[in-house]
Amino acid sequence: MLSACKYFSELPVARLLHFKYLGPTERRPSRVKITDKRFNQSVELPFSYEHEGIPHQVFDYLTQNGWAVAAISEFEGVVIITGGPVGMGGLRKERTS
Numbered sequence: 476m477l478s479a480c481k482y483f484s485e486l487p488v489a490r491l492l493h494f495k496y497l498g499p500t501e502r503r504p505s506r507v508k509i510t511d512k513r514f515n516q517s518v519e520l521p522f523s524y525e526h527e528g529i530p531h532q533v534f535d536y537l538t539q540n541g542w543a544v545a546a547i548s549e550f551e552g553v554v555i556i557t558g559g560p561v562g563m564g565g566l567r568k569e570r571t572s
Contacts, residue, residue: 492554506519
């Protein structure tokens with residue numbers, strides 16, 4: 476849980492990632508897109524019916540890839556992260572087989 480800070484220097488460094496649902500098209504199935512605007516990168520995940528919703532899918536993806544998720548807003552489509560894997564500037568691209 477985030478605690479209140481009295482001074483600016485006490486604030487943790489954080490980044491925002493945005494996520495949204497992309498509906499199916501004639502050629503592509505439903506997807507979830509996560510965007511890191513700081514590094515102008517994004518990743519698209521196949522929509523998963525195994526999760527309780529898109530925020531849960533985004534949380535699982537980020538934590539499994541080493542991101543420290545501090546907060547998530549399911550209505551605004553925003554994730555606040557306070558850290559990630561060393562040497563990783565942005566999001567990893569999903570490998571396609």
